[in-house]
Amino acid sequence: MTTTTRTDEELKALARSAAVELADATAAEALAWTAQEFGASWIVASNMQDAVLIDLAVRAKPEIDVLFLETGYHFAETIGTRDAVALTYPEIRIVNAEAEQSVADQEAEFGLLNKTAPDRCCFLRKVVPLQRTLGNYEAWVTGVRRVDAPTRASTPIVQWDERNGLVKVNPIAPWTDEEFHDYVVANGILENPLVSEGYLSIGCAPCTAKPLPGADPRSGRWAGQAKTECGLHG
Numbered sequence: 421m422t423t424t425t426r427t428d429e430e431l432k433a434l435a436r437s438a439a440v441e442l443a444d445a446t447a448a449e450a451l452a453w454t455a456q457e458f459g460a461s462w463i464v465a466s467n468m469q470d471a472v473l474i475d476l477a478v479r480a481k482p483e484i485d486v487l488f489l490e491t492g493y494h495f496a497e498t499i500g501t502r503d504a505v506a507l508t509y510p511e512i513r514i515v516n517a518e519a520e521q522s523v524a525d526q527e528a529e530f531g532l533l534n535k536t537a538p539d540r541c542c543f544l545r546k547v548v549p550l551q552r553t554l555g556n557y558e559a560w561v562t563g564v565r566r567v568d569a570p571t572r573a574s575t576p577i578v579q580w581d582e583r584n585g586l587v588k589v590n591p592i593a594p595w596t597d598e599e600f601h602d603y604v605v606a607n608g609i610l611e612n613p614l615v616s617e618g619y620l621s622i623g624c625a626p627c628t629a630k631p632l633p634g635a636d637p638r639s640g641r642w643a644g645q646a647k648t649e650c651g652l653h654g
Contacts, residue, residue: 428585431558435580435587442577450577450591451480454559458587462559463487463515468494468501469622471610472603473563474509476591482511487553487560490516491545492523493534493624501612508610517549534626545624551584559587565595568621 463485533541581588618630
């Protein structure tokens with residue numbers, strides 16, 4: 421079913437019912453529901469750490485939109501992975517969401533916000549472009565998993581995203597690290613080269629470091645600061 425005229429209240433009701441009906445759904449079932457329910461009005465978010473979510477999504481609908489937040493601060497390897505993904509899945513459309521200011525203009529006006537005010541930097545270069553892009557869709561699909569961090573431990577498979585005003589689908593929320601790794605190996609999934617170098621959670625280059633052995637994979641993000649999320653998922 422494809423529709424772009426449903427109200428927020430209708431979408432909220434849909435999210436509530438789906439949260440119950442799909443509480444134990446597999447990733448394939450959750451994505452099949454998304455494709456059927458939203459037609460062309462959904463987008464898959466990817467930070468280009470790997471193509472697992474994209475690979476799963478194209479099995480439900482080959483011609484999908486893929487959201488990439490082009491912050492201007494990415495590792496070269498991340499940009500390379502994005503370009504490789506586009507070649508590997510030629511039917512997808514990568515939507516590069518950019519901030520209103522270039523990196524140079526932002527730094528000229530505010531200095532290095534990633535050092536002095538990382539929350540503000542994430543807001544300008546991630547949150548605002550995300551919200552602007554998501555305004556064109558009824559649902560978005562994310563790769564958030566419960567094992568990623570304590571802040572994500574209760575992530576449902578389907579929910580209403582109050583902040584962005586649309587349905588949010590997290591099809592691999594229940595996956596363990598082992599299940600994730602097995603899918604990568606079994607399907608020959610593209611991975612960012614930095615993963616094999618020990619970067620287990622990849623964001624912008626100035627704010628990403630290798631986590632210590634055995635540490636929370638996201639501990640390498642904004643290391644040494646109280647910040648643990650960029651504001652996209654809470």
